[in-house]
Amino acid sequence: AQSVTQLGSHVSVSEGALVLLRCNYSSSVPPYLFWYVQYPNQGLQLLLKYTTGATLVKGINGFEAEFKKSETSFHLTKPSAHMSDAAEYFCAVSSRSSYKLIFGSGTRLLVRP
Amino acid sequence: EAGVTQFPSHSVIEKGQTVTLRCDPISGHDNLYWYRRVMGKEIKFLLHFVKESKQDESGMPNNRFLAERTGGTYSTLKVQPAELEDSGVYFCASSRSGRDEQFFGPGTRLTVL
Numbered sequence: 324a325q326s327v328t329q330l331g332s333h334v335s336v337s338e339g340a341l342v343l344l345r346c347n348y349s350s351s352v353p354p355y356l357f358w359y360v361q362y363p364n365q366g367l368q369l370l371l372k373y374t375t376g377a378t379l380v381k382g383i384n385g386f387e388a389e390f391k392k393s394e395t396s397f398h399l400t401k402p403s404a405h406m407s408d409a410a411e412y413f414c415a416v417s418s419r420s421s422y423k424l425i426f427g428s429g430t431r432l433l434v435r436p
Numbered sequence: 437e438a439g440v441t442q443f444p445s446h447s448v449i450e451k452g453q454t455v456t457l458r459c460d461p462i463s464g465h466d467n468l469y470w471y472r473r474v475m476g477k478e479i480k481f482l483l484h485f486v487k488e489s490k491q492d493e494s495g496m497p498n499n500r501f502l503a504e505r506t507g508g509t510y511s512t513l514k515v516q517p518a519e520l521e522d523s524g525v526y527f528c529a530s531s532r533s534g535r536d537e538q539f540f541g542p543g544t545r546l547t548v549l
Contacts, residue, residue, distance in 0.1 A: 421492065423481040423484060
């Protein structure tokens with residue numbers, strides 16, 4: 324069965340610092356990979372996704388993620404954190420035979436001024 | 437274009453009562469999903485509709501949960517009778533096709549006392 328592990332339930336960075344949110348998945352076949360963000364009192368919003376092709380995926384708001392098959396990882400990065408990036412981030416996968424999303428437990432990003 | 441809407445935003449009921457949650461997907465989206473997040477854990481898939489048909493209901497926890505999507509438009513999720521462990525946030529999502537981006541609603545926070 325597929326699963327997703329997000330290391331760190333809370334990550335705190337200073338404004339302007341690098342953001343790195345970690346995600347590892349377990350799957351016998353490379354799945355589709357997603358990062359979602361949830362701002363307070365809002366629904367989840369898709370940041371970026373990997374399906375096939377280029378392993379470095381660029382998303383909205385300056386975020387990007389790199390699919391590394393050998394490490395079964397899909398870490399999310401942003402070069403410079405902004406106060407508006409404070410939110411909860413979810414990594415998710417779906418198999419190539421199913422449309423349902425399997426989520427990690429989420430990482431809450433705090434940005435210090 | 438209106439997003440996915442859910443009603444109510446909050447519901448507080450007593451154990452043994454019945455609650456019905458409603459989801460209105462984005463117009464034209466044939467695919468509708470229900471997910472649940474319990475007590476800060478990971479978001480878990482409940483079921484997937486394609487139009488009015490249940491495509492995948494592998495995540496439904498037990499027969500106290502009944503989901504319907506009459507006419508292939510809005511969907512309801514009924515919990516009867518509610519138990520304490522049903523407390524959590526119930527998310528609805530919709531997509532135009534199975535592999536398209538899933539757009540999430542803001543969720544319904546259910547508290548069972």
